[in-house]
Amino acid sequence: MKNALIIFKKEIKEIIKNRSIWLPILAVSIMFSVLFPTIITISLESFIKDPDTNRFILRVFQDTENIERTFLDFIIKQFMVFLLLIPAMLPSLIAPASIVLEKESNTLEPLIATPVKTRELLLGKTLTSMVPSFITSLINFILFTIVVDSIAYIKFGILPLPTWEWLILAFILSPVISFIITMVSMIISSKSTDIRSAQGIGSVIIFPVYAVIGMQIAGLFILNAWFILIACLVLLALCPLLLKLAVRVFDRENILTKWKMK
Amino acid sequence: MIHVENLTKIFGSIKAVDNISFDISKGQVFSFLGPNGAGKTTTIRMLATLIKPTSGTIIIDDKDSFQNPEHIRSILGILTETPGMYEKISAYENLEFFSSFYDRDKIAIKTSIEKYLKIFDLWDRRNWPVKTYSKGMKQKLALARALLHEPKILFLDEPTAGLDPESAFMVRKFIETLKKDSCTTVFLCTHNLEEAQNLSDIVCIIKHRIITISTLDELQKNSGANTEIIFKNNPEKYKDIFEQFSEKNSIKITDNRVIVNISDPKKTNPEIIKKLSDAGAEIIYFNSLKANLEQIYLDMIKN
Known part of the structure; x- marks a missing residue:
């Protein structure tokens, strides 16, 4: 574990110096956790006052007593799914970069020639990808909650967050997505030798998350606690398989003889 | 170790x-x-x-x-x-x-x-x-x-x-x-x-x-040694003498300089000098060189 933490600390130092990793995340965070929820929550009143929207809401959400609360809950569910982009995007940027940069600088051989165990190397890389993702994702969920609750309380006197969906998304689904994206990124990027193709891989890996967001916006489904729990279970079942595959890819001999080095 | x-x-x-x-x-x-x-x-x-x-x-x-x-x-x-x-x-x-x-x-x-x-x-x-x-x-x-x-x-x-x-x-x-x-x-x-x-x-x-x-x-011992001789005149006419001593038949003649590979230089070099003197050769310089690793390596890889 000590060696995994040494790798983790060094990689974090490198990530902090790598703007191409944290700048997009900062932009997405500000957009989906602060900007959009602020605009939507503030403009909610004028939405509801609009007679057409009002009629539409009453038709969709029949028997509602508090129209503001109902509509706000709906909007929150629509927007909360965007927050899944953070735990998906960050590992898809960090994990391939972390592997490809090792290849570009030919540091893998001297690294695996130290007493570090292969599983410690894999754990170090996984932590590097998952810890910033989890922390950033949690900060975003908290920011989103503070923004929405503050404005909703001032405007309507209600605190719509946190909800069960919020808790499951923030503490179960986000880390599971981070883990899966990390493993897939590491497995695939072991085949690439330059940072551009690694980033290409990153953008393709998170496509399923875009698909889920798109399907929800299109109205194919609406997030609820049961739906998210089932998704968590399905994805959790995938985790051991991906871990097994990643451990095989991270075999010393594989790294030296089968990984494409620069 | x-x-x-x-x-x-x-x-x-x-x-x-x-x-x-x-x-x-x-x-x-x-x-x-x-x-x-x-x-x-x-x-x-x-x-x-x-x-x-x-x-x-x-x-x-x-x-x-x-x-x-x-x-x-x-x-x-x-x-x-x-x-x-x-x-x-x-x-x-x-x-x-x-x-x-x-x-x-x-x-x-x-x-x-x-x-x-x-x-x-x-x-x-x-x-x-x-x-x-x-x-x-x-x-x-x-x-x-x-x-x-x-x-x-x-x-x-x-x-x-x-x-x-x-x-x-x-x-x-x-x-x-x-x-x-x-x-x-x-x-x-x-x-x-x-x-x-x-x-x-x-x-x-x-x-x-x-x-x-x-x-x-x-x-170096197994590869023999090189004997270097520089003559006042063209050494081609003494080639027969070198061939008697060079077991590997490795003789290089460039201008008035001859390099012969010999397996036991301590024993052979005095005999070469004697035979060359008897044949009337005028020797300016005589030296025994150890085979260097480069020669040994190239010979071995080639063979």
Whole structure:
């Protein structure tokens, strides 16, 4: 574990110096956790006052007593799914970069020639990808909650967050997505030798998350606690398989003889 | 210190290393020579427990290497073909990172880093990112990394490649110091045969299989010696005399200079001089040269 933490600390130092990793995340965070929820929550009143929207809401959400609360809950569910982009995007940027940069600088051989165990190397890389993702994702969920609750309380006197969906998304689904994206990124990027193709891989890996967001916006489904729990279970079942595959890819001999080095 | 027996490594249909065996004692400098693709790096990787042999045994420090890989890696230092440093962090941070994997306290790590950065003349630039370093500086930094934990065995793959003459001299002097201390066993892979000749206790020439392995003295003895004679006149007419003594029929005549390879120069050289004098040759210069490693290497690889 000590060696995994040494790798983790060094990689974090490198990530902090790598703007191409944290700048997009900062932009997405500000957009989906602060900007959009602020605009939507503030403009909610004028939405509801609009007679057409009002009629539409009453038709969709029949028997509602508090129209503001109902509509706000709906909007929150629509927007909360965007927050899944953070735990998906960050590992898809960090994990391939972390592997490809090792290849570009030919540091893998001297690294695996130290007493570090292969599983410690894999754990170090996984932590590097998952810890910033989890922390950033949690900060975003908290920011989103503070923004929405503050404005909703001032405007309507209600605190719509946190909800069960919020808790499951923030503490179960986000880390599971981070883990899966990390493993897939590491497995695939072991085949690439330059940072551009690694980033290409990153953008393709998170496509399923875009698909889920798109399907929800299109109205194919609406997030609820049961739906998210089932998704968590399905994805959790995938985790051991991906871990097994990643451990095989991270075999010393594989790294030296089968990984494409620069 | 290192015992290798019937070591073989096969990649698919390619036999990279074919049944090699050797022993290296503590404190020896073992030069591992061979053309590109001869299996040198594969052998180093097997010895350093980075890849598993297809068959054979490796005992290092009295331990089977594949049952104790972490122990083996903790007592060896390796300089790989390419320096392999993290470019965005400083030289000091690089060394600090790599040395953290060895069982040493922080003060010992700091002392070692300072010691080796000063030895290799990099201390003043310790806080510079490695991407600002020249190729030679990176190579010296990689060598410092290999030495930081005071390894019992040092694997050096082309240690002076890419270095300027001054730095190359510094590295060779350092290897000589290690040799004098007799504490570190050095496994040296190099294409610089002069370097191997000057530093080695044992020379091993490999081309998938071991072609030869012995001390430099034995190699030179077995390869005979060159006798150099410079004549006042054209020496072509004395060719018959040289052919009587040259067992390998290796005679080179250029202008008035003759070089003859002779297996037992101590016995033969006086006889050559006598025969040439009897034949009326006017000799300006006569010298006995030991066969150098380059000649021996080229002969062996060619044959």
